[in-house]
Amino acid sequence: MAALAPPVAAIRLAVRRALTGLPGGGPVLVACSGGADSLALAAATAFVAPRSGRRAGLVTVDHGLQAGSAGRAADVARWGVEAGLDPVEAVPVTVAGRPGGPEAAARDARYQALVDAARRHGAAALLVGHTRDDQAETVLLALARGAGPRGLAGMPPRRELDGVPLLRPLLDVTREQTRKACAALGLTVWEDPHNADPSYARARVRADVLPVLVGALGEGVLDNLARTARLVAADTAALDDLASAALAGARVGADGLAVAVLADLPGAVRTRVLHAWARELGAPPAALSHRHVAALDALVTDWHGQGATALPGGLRVARRDGTLRPVD
């Protein structure tokens, strides 16, 4: 018997770890573009899941944005069936007419289709193929736009997406390993032209920035960026827990917050409380910026009788009688 190629073994191990202890008896669904990362993930899941008593399926989304995209989706689905995955679906989506730029609109449509498929099949989890390299790119892009800790924490290995557990088993696996695994398994990889399109910031980071960083600072830089994300994620989770307890302690009535309680909190906790509260009031998260939170914070820490603060979603918050409240 031929020896198992080390990248294939490493990816199977990563998937086995991600599936260990996963609650729910439903199948796991791999979101597969046909690119090296998600193809290697799907191949490993097809091997590992049945051996741990679980069914594994595949969903590929056709964004309809490139000539031949339906054929690509059909090819990926056909491979999924041959690999023993079940259920297998190729889902067409409509990207036009969604808010945000083309990249954001495609992501939005894709995740909606993936979550719908996961619900339809009662899936225990949805698996996506982000690698250590994607994480390093995410952290660099976050640094470059001046993101706070939430952005620097990068992508979590596990989170809930509209009630569906979303897992990223390959965050410690490199892109080189996924490519080598696909080659070792004889899989034909689809090259997404967007990945090489310099009009996308991520593609420029991938093609131009990271190679320069690695050339100047050494290979370790990619692991180090990913480690920074893990460290910041742990601190952020702890601060989020403190903030959620502080939010409960600051409540006044159904929709108010006591200024005196807020004023006693450390700034890092208070701004999280205000952010969480603004979301609870109905401010759309994507539109809620640090400037909005700073304006809310000023009602507590820089109070000089200023008027109501406007938040996205047409909300207004005012300070009255020592309490922050939404007003008309």
Ligand SMILES: Nc1ncnc2c1ncn2[C@@H]1O[C@H](COP(=O)(O)OP(=O)(O)OP(=O)(O)O)[C@@H](O)[C@H]1O
């Ligand atoms: N068209 C698609 N259909 C299903 N899942 C997708 C699709 N595009 C992306 N995904 C999922 O989202 C993950 C991240 O996609 P993205 O395009 O950001 O990264 P990538 O590194 O190019 O991944 P890949 O090499 O798998 O295409 C993929 O690994 C895959 O799990």
